[in-house]
Amino acid sequence: MKIENILLGIILALLAGCNDEFTERAPLDRLSDESVWTTEENLQIYCNNFYENFPVDNSWGPEIDALGVPNNLAYRDIISDDCVPWPSYSKTAEGLTIPAGTYITPTASGSGKWNWANMRRLNYFLDNYKRANISESKKRIYAGEILFFKALDYFEKVRLFGDVPWLSHVVNADSEELYAVRTPRSQVMDSVLNTINIAIEWLPAKGQEKTDRLNKDMALFLKARLCLYEGTYRKYHTALGLDGTEFLSEAADACETLMSSGHYSLYSTGDIENDYFNLFATTSYVGNTEMVLWKEYSFSEALGTAFSRYYIQNLLEISASRTLVEEYLCNDGLPASVSLLFLGTDSIQSEFANRDPRLKQTICNFGERLLAPGLLWNGNNPLPTLNGMSGGVALPERRCPSGFRICKWWINDQVDYDRVALGQQAFPIYRYAEVLLNYAEAKCELGQCTQSVLDNSINLIRARAGMPALNIGNVPSDAQLDGRYQQYCGYVPNPLLREIRRERRIELCFEGLRYDDLMRWKAGKFYEMPASVLGIKFVQRQFGSRVTVNKDIFLNEEGYIQPYKQFYPNGRVFDESKHYLFPIPLEDLVLNPNLVQNPGWDTP
């Protein structure tokens, strides 16, 4: 045999060996498109991870995202005027740029909450679920869940950005929608309303749903919240030229449906000194009729957060604001500025005397509501840990800024504290008290508030707290608060609305809603109120020689702790011409020239 023939033979044989099935290798452990859209179970599994979108509490604190809406329920109020956190500590520094007015236009595409990944996953379901070969009614349950989450997602985007593109289907790399202009707010919110209405129709009634899945009531709750938001936003942001009446009516109707269902009532054992506190300090809301929806953790399923551990550590640098404290009524139902029971602000003790019992269940009076031994460090102190005081671990600036130390959400449990990753403190996602507050506000805004409306809403909340009922014929005056509205908002709500808003602020503080309230009420200028960054009246003898004024702490002329004297000597800033909306990332404006930046923010 000739050598050439042999070589040729080899080459031919080898070439023939190529390009065949040997190099064809499909994934061995992944699902294919055909296998997913088949059974009811698969649709259900697809829906499961959207439940992670509910606000839950982040383990470590408000460090993830300045706008951390879904991740930080108890922490989210640090971006409101209810809170005075240290702006220099890394965990809060970014979040603090919002109330300080120094939030910077983000650069990277998809950042600053201009994120559409969740929307793609939702629309992917809507584009495909009909392929499943199961009954229409079963499909609708899961489509209802998806529509609920879609409404939830759009509601957040509208709150932050105003006009946003409305996407009905999955967009692909070649879709025109990628380069379209934004859909006007009114159109988006009409679609959101339509979406949530279908969700309400398709979701099962309470009790009919599979355990722990969405039901009609939860969708009604979301509808009430978003409709009240939109209704009041349109009413106070008159420049939009939109009428909010329909949304307000829809909100009131949704609340009424929930209120008349008989499914819910406020949690109360009659212990007005502790019921409110206890409501936020539990590992389970099973049997609690106030919860429309709550977040459950499971030790055996290895699901938990280190919330209770790190929240009290972070409270060494997050504190309540003076304006929040000032808004609590005295226990005669009158504002502190007019009540004869008010003992003045000479010390925290006098300031807290004779007030709404919820005050001491939200903010520590000195010597009351101590942490259990072993929690935190050696610095477990009956006093708030001001600068200069020992806190066990020497961390500069980890000191209670205002002296108003928050105690709402304290579960105060050594076992849960030590669960470094699997803390089990449960969280209310949708709480019935908010329905009552939404109802009263919507009715009041519609001019339909009657004594019976009050008795079915606000007064139930007041009764649980041990406060006198609000009487429509005898609404107290509060010249101080009215003056603040006049000075900072340019309008004075009628006294009844003022009291309904006050009740809301008191009842729902540190539940992550205050920022949205300020925005929809067009009350952003409240940030600039000096009292919103003041603390306790400092009484030297209570702290002995441990705290030195003008060295460890700084006071204003009236003797209140002024934690930001060095950081924000000129106070916080809210620019009404831009700060009601957030900026779109610069890269996205470049990538889609049809996208127009919100007013006042940077453009490329």
Add this chain to the structure above:
Amino acid sequence: MKLTSVFCLMGLLQVSASVYSQQTKLSLTANNVTVRKVIDQIEEQSNFKFLYRDEVINADRRVTVEIKGNIEEVLKEVFAGTAISYRFLENNLIALTNPSEQDLLKISGKVTESSGAPLPGVSVVIRSTTQGTITGANGDFAISSVPADAILVFSFVGMRTQEVPVSGRTNINVVLEEESFGIEEVVAVGYGTQKKVNLTGAVSQVSSEVLESRAITNIGQGLQGVVPNLNVTISNGSPNTTPSYNVRGGTSFSGNSFTKGSPLILVDGFESSDMNLLNPEDIESISVLKDASSAAIYGARAAYGVMLITTKQGKRGERVKVSYNSSFQLSKPVAIPDLLDSYTMQFAQNKAKELTGQSPSASDVNKLQWMKEYMDHPETAPVYKTDGNSITWVGNTDVYGEAVRDWTPFQKHAINVSGGSEKINYYASISYQQQEGLYKISTDIHNRYNILLNLSTDVNSWFSVNYKASFNKSDYAEPYNNPGKGGWWHAMGQQGNYNINMPVKAPKDSPVGEMYTDNILSYMGYGSENKEIGETTLLSVAPTFKIAKGLNLKGDFSYESYHYRQKTVVPELENVAITWTPVISPHTTPSWLQKNVNHQDKFALNIYGDFTQTFLEKHHIYALVGFNQEWMKYNDLWSKGTDLLTSSLPVISQTLGARTTGDSESEWAIRGVFCRLNYNFDQKYLFEFNGRYDGTSKFPTDSRFKFFPSFSAGWRISEENFAENIRNVVNNFKIRGSYGSLGNQNVSNYIYFPSYGTISKVNYVFNSIRPMGITPPGLVSPDLTWETATTIDFGFDLSLWNKFDFSFDWYNRTTSDILVAGDQYPALLGTSAPTKNSGEMKSVGWEITATWRDQLQNGLKYDISLVLSDYQSEITRFDGNPEKVLSSLYVGQKMGEIWGYETMGLFQSAEEIAEAPSQRKINSGVWYPGDVRYKNLDGDEEIFTGTSTVADPGDRKIIGNSTPRYQFGINMNASWKNFDLNLFFQGVGKRDFWTDDKFYWGQMKLDGTGTWHSYENSWTTEHRDAFFPGYRYFDGNTKVQTRYLQNAAYVRLKNLTFGYTLPVNLTKQIKIEKARVYFSGQNLWERTKVVDTLDPETINGTYPIMRSYALGLQISF
């Protein structure tokens, strides 16, 4: 399966090979001619060649024959009536002998070196027998009973083995030449070997001596600094650390970082799963193929170079040789952090308050006093102060002293047996090594076991088979390093309030008796464990068929099983920290146990044939054609149980809490054909072509196969006629160049499949359980294909005076079609853009090897070699960051760039701060005297990052580069009489790096404990010209900046070995051929500007580099 056709073909070839001697018909007509003439005729007619001595076969005898037939029939006729017999040897060689006349000679002689010095200890053996002797002190030898046609084999370590035909002589003097220096040196290249002088690509080879004469624990240690531009990174000093390899710098980029890909590493032609498990002493040679032309034959996996590791084989006809090597080693860390004592630590904390105009709290002042009391009287003063139930710890634990051993032992034993007969050779080895870790408490231990058998046998004259079987195992056990606590070495140097102030255990007389505290060392000692076992088993069969003269067909089939097991047990740790109520440490609750099992099966098949031919004396041709396919399957299974029933029974089935489990499977396959054509004219002009048509399962069908060609050429100027006159000086001078492109298939397995993701447990509880979740597929581009690396290489090799060797290479490697995040789409897309082949980068560099060898008249032999290399990598195309944002990669970025502020100095007064541009955006806190003042580079009113783009970096600029430049190794050997000495220095000529390490910054970083170095050099009102800022935690001071940038250039004495070989005439009496004892020290000395706690080699390594002192013994008999 198309393979069958290949096998059929092989069958055909076998037939044609086996029948050559049978069926080659000769036609012979001789009338009264000499036997010599007859033999010449046969040689002319056929491929047969004869070996004979005239006088033995009486070649002048005249014969008359006329015959047609095969060779045997012909010879029978020619030598009819004589005693002459014939033997068929390999390559159609026929030996003619005359047993009756064969006389046995007594031969004597002398062996010398080229310098004339006598060589004692040289082995002299009659080929194909075990009969032999060893030269004496004067190089003399005498050997009797040697057949007159025998061949004597002279061999000596370090010298080229010579075979000398006796040809009836009784006195034979031999001059042995040094081995690797000769121009006949052969280098392993892809699917074969090549003479070094004929190489046209960039190939470096390391021989076994580099790895076997000193005490190293793995191959990586032995290769560091030995081959220019083979970058070996040993990230830390842990016994379990795995060196990583890179050839010639940056290879690609992905995400936000450059990548330095690994070369393809083949052990005896097989891509081993974990070559670090090999015993370095089993290695014969390591070739590093650096440029495209030398690596091209490996195609899709060799884009970034190839390392060919060849294990040892026995030699044909070599008598049995047994070697035993062992070494014992003691090590200690190069540096131990010099931490502040507890008093100074607290004192500094209190002082930090004063720097910001505050005063220390009363409790801090008290604490300081108590610490002083304790330090003054540690025997009597209490280690804690207690107030009711709560505790204030005031101890002064010497945390490194408590935990680190003075000396860490290592031992190694290896035995190998090698030898061969005429038809068989073998090498068998077994070895064990044990290396202990540096901590006293729950010491980590690493064991390695190796077994290797290489066997080669001739079935007949045209068919031989190689077998290989190897088994490698390593196991490592250490206390579980809790991620909540950080790596031990660094964790011990921070959180001083735990690790310094708390003793490891509360004293016996404390309220809880002797009990662990929250000191980091309690986590080390209390009984958690992480254990890893890795095993590879390799079986391989490789037949070779000699089809015809110059034509061989070879094949190999290999299977490797890689098995990895890990078990982690974390029981609960009960301790006291803040109060006397014992608590379970939150980092250990719930207790848990996890097992991982990971298995890989790998199959490889190679079939290739090569052909050599010389035409018209000067035209040399070599051709190689082959086929390769490989398949790898990966399987992973893990399971975790929480809440151990008891820590004494750590199995998952005995856990009470949540149990989770998971698995994954994947596979890939490649298939390709390759070829090499080699032509050289008169050893002067050299040309080579390599090519491979390759396919991989990792790309979609349509873009799966691609052809990768490469060319290279060389010109040996020294062989030209005009160079003849200077050949005494210029022994060899060759210039060469190569160009080629290679694909890279080292990407994830299924990138072109859109597939649904699954979440095994969503973060939400439904009906008390966390169910599964599904996420939709992302977007994939349907036409993904190979990333391609194109390399141009120019180089030359020069040898002078037979003493000096110099090689230089310059290269430019461009990697194009890098898989990167595709075109940017608006965020509205909701998913990442499909990846596409778009990025491009280049690496440019050069490398030098220079060696000088000489021997002095007094017998001192020495050599010095230097390797020096450099590269820089830069991005030339990347669409993903058009704005050139600094946080991402951008076009024009050089690998390793460090952006930072320029430091002006330290603020000396509040007035200076007020007048300077505001630094509030860097840190919104208040700035005080003693803080860092940054230079205003952009002229605006504030110091900041600008928009963090190249165009607007604010007040930052490129202040350095962390790529190691001018990496070098200097290796010196000297031997005199029985002594030998090796010194090996390795280092980096230029490198910067930025550190955030708390060893460096101490309390200027959060939770830092601090070393004396930074504390004593920090700013105070009395010490205004200090190097460091005021000693307080303030982020503003530790931004990346020029003042604290580290210069990581270094030179380190990696090895010093001093050996003594016992005199042969002494050891011979106890039948020992060679016995050598040596002392070997690793990392004995270094020079660098980096503070000693940050080793310049590992840079913030989690386990310090060790200085080692070893005693070793090598015996062979």
